[in-house]
Amino acid sequence: MPETSKEAMVSAVYDRGKESSSYDEDLATVERFLGGDEQAFAALYTRYYDKVFALSRGILLDAEEAADAVQEIFTLVYRHLPRFDRRSKFSTWLFRIAVNRSIQEARKARFRTKRVELTEEIGGVTDDEPEVHDPAIHMAMGKLPPHDRAILALFYWDELSLQEIADSLGCGVNAAKTRLYRARERFRVLYEEATV
């Protein structure tokens, strides 16, 4: 395989999402909200709810906790939107809040995770247990630290570019690339252990 095609393929994957058509639209909506239009915030909420939920769900590994965290995240955004300095995209700022808040919640929920595992062991699975396509995925993700889960969720589930991930995590692109590589390797090892 020629080197040029290899680099092109890599950059095509890593540079995805750079051309965000919603960039200007987000800023315009933010300006409307700051001008007093409450419906503008509802538009932002509807536009980003799914992505924030997926990210939070990937970090927290629990649908209910993720839904609760999403409400917290958007409450923070609602209160602190006047502080948004517009140096980055609104979505980057939003994801940064979402990552931090979800990781914070994940740390708080460690003891609750143990309680859930105990419940599962004794067969007490509730009806509203989140649907999991592959239990090995859930198991491997559960063994990863929240930071690894965050970067995998941002990359594979929210399909952010490395630049966006770097902005969301507050690090450089190279650091984000290294973190993604390590998180993926750890996940692969854990997943293979779980599927054996």
Place this chain on the structure above:
Amino acid sequence: MKHIPPELDGLMWTLAENPDARALDEFGERYPTYRAELGKRIALVRTFRGARPHEPKSAPRFSPRPAPRPAWRPVPVLAGLAALLTLGFAGYWGAVKLAPRNVERPPDVVAANVDPVQLPDNGGVVYQDKPQAQQPPMGDTATPPNAPLATPALDQTQDLRVDNTFLQSAIQLLAEGSGYTVLFAPGMPNPTISTDYRSTRAKDILADLGREYGFTIFEEGNGQLLAIPAVNDVPQDRPQDPNAASGQDAREPTLDTETGPTGL
């Protein structure tokens, strides 16, 4: 899987994340030993992406939550507790150390400050007493200055019966009976005396003896008396013994400790 070169590892992840048919064929032809590994990674990425959480069919209505309560901040709380403890300790310390102690005030005695004065006419020495109020001990603030004083020991009545006893021994006996010690000045007469006082105040006995044998008692304070022999400060033509000549003391002694003078 054995160690995979980093560049091949990265390439396989890239292909797994963006599986282009032509690129996959080329990779398989070039690295046939890694074909299975690539297949596993493609499956892994597909499975992982397929595990993307299902978002709710419609986003729940958003309503901002009330502001969270301020988190418990240990540093200000601990600082406040430390301040309270410090104040409490300071209050206790002040109450214990600075409060006036309940010490009984000693009697407000007057001490004699004796200054020798040279008399040019006869070269003799007389002792001039300068009454000076004695300061109470430091820290003694419990008793107000105008509180009633205890009866001076020399005001208490005593019996003194001696026969052929030295005068100084008799004075010493009397002083000890009142709780005093006596210091005799040089030249103090010490004849043998016989006397009998009954139920008489000690200061009156001393004054009487002083008139008879020529000495004066001064109360020095601190439970000490000073006995000083009488000095002839009258002209030579007068009798030496003032008591004998006029029937009066050269200097009328007094034992009135409450009014200031200390000479007995």
